[in-house]
Amino acid sequence: MTGALAAATADVAVHVALLAGALALLAALLLGALTLLLRLRAARAERRARRVSDEWTPALVRVAAGRDSQPPALRRSDVPAAMLLFSQYAEALTGEAHRRLADLGREAGFETCALELLARSKSERMLGIMALGHIRASDHWPTLAELLWKRDLAVWLTAARALARLDPVTAVPVVARRLVARNDWHPAHLTRVLRLLPADAVAAKLAQELSVSPPDRIPALLRLIEASGSPACLPDLRRLAAVSSDSEALAGILRVMARFADPADAETARRCITHPHDGVRVQASTALGRFALHRDSALLIDRLSDAAWWVRQRAAQALVGAGRVSRADLERLSDLLPDPYARDALTAALAAAAHDASIGAEGHQVA
Amino acid sequence: MSPFWVGVAVLQWVVLGYFVLLQSSYLALNLSCLMRILSGAGWREAEWPLRLSSHLEPPVSILVPAFNEAQSIEPSLRALLQLDYSDFEVVVVSDGSTDGTMQVLTEAFELQPLPEPYRVQVACERIRGVYASQTHPSLRVIDKDNGGKADALNAGLNAAHFPLVCSIDADSILARVSLARVVRPFLDDPRTVAAGGTVRIVNGCSVRGGFLERIRLPRNLLALIQVVEYLRAFLFGRLGWVPANALMVMSGAFSVFSKADVLAVGGWRVGTFGEDMELVVRLHRSLSREARDYRITFVPDPVCWTEAPEDLRSLAGQRIRWQRGLCESLWENRSLLTARSSGLGSRTAFGFHALFEGVGPLLEVAGYLFFLTGWTMGWIEPLAAAAFLLLAVGLGTLLSVSAVLLEELRFRVYSRPTQVVGLLLIAIVENFGYRQITAVWRCIGILRWLTGRDRRWGAVKRAGRLSDAVGVLER
Numbered sequence: 061m062t063g064a065l066a067a068a069t070a071d072v073a074v075h076v077a078l079l080a081g082a083l084a085l086l087a088a089l090l091l092g093a094l095t096l097l098l099r100l101r102a103a104r105a106e107r108r109a110r111r112v113s114d115e116w117t118p119a120l121v122r123v124a125a126g127r128d129s130q131p132p133a134l135r136r137s138d139v140p141a142a143m144l145l146f147s148q149y150a151e152a153l154t155g156e157a158h159r160r161l162a163d164l165g166r167e168a169g170f171e172t173c174a175l176e177l178l179a180r181s182k183s184e185r186m187l188g189i190m191a192l193g194h195i196r197a198s199d200h201w202p203t204l205a206e207l208l209w210k211r212d213l214a215v216w217l218t219a220a221r222a223l224a225r226l227d228p229v230t231a232v233p234v235v236a237r238r239l240v241a242r243n244d245w246h247p248a249h250l251t252r253v254l255r256l257l258p259a260d261a262v263a264a265k266l267a268q269e270l271s272v273s274p275p276d277r278i279p280a281l282l283r284l285i286e287a288s289g290s291p292a293c294l295p296d297l298r299r300l301a302a303v304s305s306d307s308e309a310l311a312g313i314l315r316v317m318a319r320f321a322d323p324a325d326a327e328t329a330r331r332c333i334t335h336p337h338d339g340v341r342v343q344a345s346t347a348l349g350r351f352a353l354h355r356d357s358a359l360l361i362d363r364l365s366d367a368a369w370w371v372r373q374r375a376a377q378a379l380v381g382a383g384r385v386s387r388a389d390l391e392r393l394s395d396l397l398p399d400p401y402a403r404d405a406l407t408a409a410l411a412a413a414a415h416d417a418s419i420g421a422e423g424h425q426v427a
Numbered sequence: 428m429s430p431f432w433v434g435v436a437v438l439q440w441v442v443l444g445y446f447v448l449l450q451s452s453y454l455a456l457n458l459s460c461l462m463r464i465l466s467g468a469g470w471r472e473a474e475w476p477l478r479l480s481s482h483l484e485p486p487v488s489i490l491v492p493a494f495n496e497a498q499s500i501e502p503s504l505r506a507l508l509q510l511d512y513s514d515f516e517v518v519v520v521s522d523g524s525t526d527g528t529m530q531v532l533t534e535a536f537e538l539q540p541l542p543e544p545y546r547v548q549v550a551c552e553r554i555r556g557v558y559a560s561q562t563h564p565s566l567r568v569i570d571k572d573n574g575g576k577a578d579a580l581n582a583g584l585n586a587a588h589f590p591l592v593c594s595i596d597a598d599s600i601l602a603r604v605s606l607a608r609v610v611r612p613f614l615d616d617p618r619t620v621a622a623g624g625t626v627r628i629v630n631g632c633s634v635r636g637g638f639l640e641r642i643r644l645p646r647n648l649l650a651l652i653q654v655v656e657y658l659r660a661f662l663f664g665r666l667g668w669v670p671a672n673a674l675m676v677m678s679g680a681f682s683v684f685s686k687a688d689v690l691a692v693g694g695w696r697v698g699t700f701g702e703d704m705e706l707v708v709r710l711h712r713s714l715s716r717e718a719r720d721y722r723i724t725f726v727p728d729p730v731c732w733t734e735a736p737e738d739l740r741s742l743a744g745q746r747i748r749w750q751r752g753l754c755e756s757l758w759e760n761r762s763l764l765t766a767r768s769s770g771l772g773s774r775t776a777f778g779f780h781a782l783f784e785g786v787g788p789l790l791e792v793a794g795y796l797f798f799l800t801g802w803t804m805g806w807i808e809p810l811a812a813a814a815f816l817l818l819a820v821g822l823g824t825l826l827s828v829s830a831v832l833l834e835e836l837r838f839r840v841y842s843r844p845t846q847v848v849g850l851l852l853i854a855i856v857e858n859f860g861y862r863q864i865t866a867v868w869r870c871i872g873i874l875r876w877l878t879g880r881d882r883r884w885g886a887v888k889r890a891g892r893l894s895d896a897v898g899v900l901e902r
Contacts, residue, residue: 078814084822
């Protein structure tokens with residue numbers, strides 16, 4: 061009985077294997093044919109893109125330079141390729157040249173195509189959003205503003221930039237509100253949006269947010285303020301530093317202060333140079349170095365003996381970089397320092413500075 | 428029917444079942460990868476505005492471990508220093524090279540000793556000296572006692588200035604935008620702790636000034652088969668795991684990590700053959716234990732090109748080492764499978780790798796032997812043997828062809844229709860001999876891992892440009 065069953069199952073196994081193998085081979089053949097078809101279709105698309113580029117590149121250059129205003133004739137199937145080329149040029153231009161290209165984009169009928177692309181794949185949607193921004197299609201502000209609620213960072217970024225191109229002043233509160241609501245930003249992304257907006261208006265809006273945000277949002281807001289590139293928030297930061305007990309917030313405030321290097325902030329840095337948290341002391345040392353005030357050299361020399369490695373390094377870099385104490389004096393100081401860790405930190409900073417000077421490089425800001 | 432014949436029938440089912448389960452798992456990964464590729468497909472060129480050129484890209488320390496790379500180190504470094512990226516440093520670690528690597532570096536880049544504070548955060552062999560280039564401010568070289576690739580990476584990690592570290596082989600060939608591409612996941616998702624890139628085969632391509640100039644398929648059959656094999660491994664073998672955040676393997680030839688997280692887990696593990704995979708599995712284990720919301724991800728775009736071995740002996744050595752590395756990584760981190768903190772994705776991926784990549788070659792070779800012996804001895808009907816062969820070839824071809832299709836859908840690296848036809852043909856040819864012999868090599872790797880034989884930096888005979896890269900290549 062068992063033997064018969066085994067024989068029967070083995071027989072079934074063979075047939076299953078034969079069938080599955082044949083099906084797999086058939087599927088492989090079909091996929092292979094599909095791959096070849098795709099290759100041929102892609103080759104056709106590449107030829108079309110080359111042709112569009114040959115026709116449109118000189119035209120875009122002429123229009124941007126103000127020597128022409130008419131777009132070349134365009135087949136409907138060529139519109140996305142032409143729009144991509146247009147957007148690449150428009151992205152690189154500003155002022156009058158950008159305005160002339162925007163006129164050309166409207167004339168070429170990119171608006172309709174861009175709206176159609178909004179319903180397609182992510183990449184095509186991004187191209188549509190970008191084109192609407194470049195041709196300054198103000199009628200579609202609500203459509204673009206709605207995209208600011210999308211979770212996808214790339215789509216959000218493109219929509220924010222498009223809104224900033226349509227109307228930078230009106231875009232500030234809309235974009236800033238959403239910027240503050242998200243915390244998955246990288247400074248590189250922020251910069252790409254913020255540099256299209258009026259920096260002081262952004263900073264003022266962020267300062268408002270600073271006063272009403274819960275403590276756990278402060279570090280993210282500080283990153284936004286830093287990326288805005290405007291020192292307009294500094295008075296608000298000074299007020300916050302005076303009352304904040306959160307070390308992460310304090311370190312962030314000092315980092316922003318170091319970035320703008322306003323000597324009015326030196327007092328905050330001096331107060332924080334002995335803070336119990338080493339992250340705060342690191343930023344305070346860096347900030348004091350940036351303010352480059354002679355009276356702070358003694359504070360930085362004290363930090364050369366700090367228990368934390370990073371604080372010692374930053375204090376040494378700040379001393380060397382500030383340039384308020386001569387190199388010869390620092391070398392003498394290094395010889396006299398009783399603490400070997402302090403000596404190591406200062407010697408290394410001096411050597412790194414000498415190395416950078418010898419090759420004419422800017423010193424690296426280490427992480 | 429005697430118990431012997433019952434046993435043969437049962438074994439037939441077991442072998443068949445294993446093959447079907449194995450190939451079905453790969454097909455499932457294939458589907459996962461297809462979904463991901465299709466969601467990001469469409470008009471890829473439209474993503475160019477996301478190319479970041481601001482000075483605020485996160486700075487990266489590129490770690491280049493080098494052991495006896497005097498022949499190739501200079502052009503490789505010159506290419507690295509030309510990467511299209513706003514802020515990076517290159518830290519070359521000469522791991523006790525004895526072929527004049529340090530001399531070549533000193534002369535080519537005008538190295539001078541730099542009394543830099545060397546902070547030992549992860550243990551490594553004795554540092555002989557730290558040098559800085561007088562001609563390239565972003566280049567530093569560490570000369571140290573020999574300790575292996577992982578030890579060299581740890582030495583570089585200690586010296587790295589920046590929050591992201593990129594591990595790279597001294598012989599990797601990159602595109603100018605490679606670093607920008609592989610860093611993008613860190614910009615797009617702050618939870619990212621590691622990102623790997625796709626490695627492709629450089630054999631047959633023309634390389635100029637350390638960069639890829641023209642992409643062609645290799646003429647050597649072994650290298651050509653490896654092109655399809657790499658497509659499978661890097662497309663669905665890796666990308667397929669990304670949606671579940673369960674990527675277990677990243678190539679040491681080009682991967683970026685958050686320095687703080689690598690330091691937190693103790694750096695690369697010294698004394699393993701697969702330090703790249705081991706680190707990734709350990710990161711999974713450690714971060715899931717901390718209940719951290721993290722991402723280990725993969726960039727499917729081709730970012731790194733490496734030379735594949737063109738002779739059987741070198742290929743055998745490479746595959747044996749890779750299998751050993753895989754076994755070591757899985758064994759050292761076996762608690763990932765059982766720990767409560769491990770997510771479902773990590774457990775599934777770990778189980779998959781243990782069953783199909785770790786033990787799989789033994790079962791595969793046993794299956795081949797069983798059918799071959801059974802057929803010769805008359806235990807198995809010729810039809811049954813033919814059915815098994817058809818199934819193995821059919822599913823194997825289907826997987827390889829789908830990898831070529833994925834490549835065509837998204838990357839189109841091989842642009843001529845004849846190249847695509849060549850790859851499709853190879854997808855069939857590799858099933859007759861190549862797959863079987865690699866399974867045998869992998870079995871040898873398992874045996875060597877079990878017996879602990881032969882622990883050295885391996886050397887592969889290359890066509891001239893490059894040296895060895897230790898890594899793990901799945902099917």
